[in-house]
Amino acid sequence: MSNQPKQLKLGAFLMSSGHHLAAWRYPDARADGGLSFDHFRQIAQTAERGKFDMIFFADGVAVRDRDRGPEVLSRSGHVVHFEPLTLLSALAVVTDRIGLAATVSTTYNEPFHLARKFASLDYLSGGRAAWNLVTSATTAEARNFSREKHMDHAPRYERAREFVEVVTKLWDSWEDDAFLRDKETGRYFDPEKLHVPNHKGEHFAVKGPLNVGRPIQGYPVIIQAGSSEDGKNLAAPTAEVIFTAQQTLADAQAFYADVKGRLAKYGRHPDQLKIMPGIFPVIGATEQEAQEKFAAIQALIHPQVGLSLLAGMLGEVDLSQYPLDGPLPEIPPTELQQSRQRLLIELAQRQNLTIRQLYEAIAGARGHWQVVGTPEQIADKLEEWFRNGAADGFNIMPPYLPGGLEEFVDHVIPVLQQRGLFRTEYEGQTLRENLGLERPTNQFIPAQPAQREPELAGTSAH
Template sequence: MAARRTMSLGLSIANLGYHYAAWRHSGVPADGNMRFAHFKYCAQLAERGKFDLIFLADSSAVRDLDNTAIARELEHQLVKHEPMALLAAMSTCTSRVGLVATGSTTYNEPYNLARQFATLDNLSKGRAGWNMVTSFSIDEARNFGLDRVLPSDHRHERAAEFLDVFKGLFDSFDDGGIPRDKASGIFFDRSRTHVLNHKGKHFQVRGPLDCETTPQRQIPVFTAGDSENAQELAASSADVVYGGQPDLESARAYYASLKGRLAKYGRTHDDLKVMPGIMPFVGRTMAEAEAKFERMQAMILPRLGLGLLVVNGFPDYTGYDIDGPVPDIAMPANRKGHFSSPLMQKVKQDGLTIRQLYEKVSAGFWHMGVVGTPESIADLMEEWFTTGAADGFNIQSPCIPVDSEDFVNLVIPELQRRGVFRTEYEGATLREHLGLRPAVSRHALQPLYAVGG
């Protein structure tokens, strides 16, 4: 009998939480984003909850400082550690949970990033994963010598070649290619060593990688994005997609779109996992959950709320009464974001105030926000999981660690009781946690060739 399908879960650690006012919560250490003890505790909490992985989102910039309408100085997410170094440290205080870091294909070189991830996978005994991004912000571009964001087609073309080189470097040594045979004096076997000799449009990389074959051979690759370019890259090369659909209907459509692209790349339905983000406010009763939610919403300062609207494609409503109706003024011509169009319809339908509008935006940051009991949240997750919307979820706790503790203590046992989430780790590596097939070297069925020859 085939094993019952169970969902994958990631704990996304966005410093102090996914709610914009998280750092002001009394149970959150305001300086936790700079304290290793904070991240150590979160990683060990995720491991106690049997999570597949912890996930560190990242961008190499402090964004939007030039736009004073966006109150970035009131947020906590933009002051952070570099994720690779942080995960290397976290690998020493955990033993099972996966460790996923963000790395940009636009502002890195394949060889350097491959070395970093190969090192992390070796140090963690097979728990590394790469969140591959192409980087969309002007602030990042300016930190790497550019005065504009490169076009999407260019960034995704570069990403596809980057990924091919990256994976090729991970196959630099065959299994058993580093015998360390003291009797013969052979440390590594030239006949089992592969030179990549890649010469492409964006990269020229000789190789081989100077790291031993890692426990996973190929680390799982995560990505995200709704565009055609992003979905095609995911379908061709990724192992996990971090979804951002806020409702069941759109999530099912996105899931079907991604899975429907796999066959043309010779891949099966189970070769790509779709894990939407979910921000859960959990209470033992609905009243308790709603009180938690309202308490956090009340911590959003008006200037922060107005800035969130600007970030998500709305006009700058500074100077208007925030408890008055949303002004009927033209939307920005270059508006962006998931919220502007559907929310403007709700503004007209329900007569929302400016405060109500920014509170709705803060409650859903490219993900599904939910307020409920352990049972109702498990109901929702199980419905998405069993009806073609998700293979698992990335938990985006509003406040870290307090809401992460509530999820582990209250929701995880309910999911386990229903048989849709593990009670113990079955494997040791991230690939095994995710149920991915073992990676096989591209050279396994090819003739061996020696370095230099």
């Protein structure tokens, strides 16, 4: 274990024009950002300049709000965007150290496809890939994959557990030194170092092996983003990073203690899992300036779009029959995003919010932690959570792009660095090294001490 003081980890959670629902309308935002490589190259390089651990792209396999009608859809700024693994492969060429993380669902993908793509990204980037393991959560996605109804919550997570088992077996198909490439003997690989998974389970039958070598990191870093009971049970044996939405210090501390407390059952140490709540920071030179900036972007929310966002996050409920300035009605349990539904209902009850006030409250952060203030005030909040058992780091959600990320890098990160809370240089070449995570051993060979990444020469695109 390192004797260096513990420092927090940072991810830059990037959406096309920014996280706010009305970001694309904000004067300083890039409205066409979703389909501009130059835009994403700029913000990826900004995040790397700030020494972020990773950039992260969420994803879904459907147009958001597709079923809400053309009027609502026409006002959404998140309709079209790049497929994230394709984008990250391109960004691997124009960055050097920053991690490259993307969401890929276990519900509408197959393990072999996913294992192959992330192994390829790990090689292309020199060991910087990360997979955010999620189960899909919208009916619109189901209808793009020959289903009328979305799979129920429990079966989705059962499939996910077996999915990650198959993926790791495929990544372990080859031992690290399997490939001899001996021109004199004509032996390309050592057959004793090939392991055919031949998996047969309830959801998948996958023979293998993978037609990509074992990833540089052993496995790309595995991230998990569900905070339901099923999500926490999936994360405890598999996740190395958790992205979570927490509203208060007490809630974040309870979640942190709960999930970390589950690791021992699987022979894991608390340091093997980094918990990184999302934070939506609105930054101003003064608190008044920050509040004015927040008010300006809030004023751009169209009521139909705000209501649609809230209805979807509550489990695709119909709120159109209720007055916007009345209380939130009783919401039936959902089979979709259970933890997020519970968080929003509790937020409305705790603050006595109307429907309009609730969608305004989540239009930026979507249920994540929202902080409006000066760089010092934001650093104070991050430090409080970090030092009090609520977080190992944070997933930063800029309100608009590129400016919202530039403000964080130029003004908040220097404060964190001055306090010794964040790095001034990257610790290593790979994402695992920078996150302080061990490289996993191959499950098909006898247990051995934790490995270091193999020599990177010749593996990166640079």
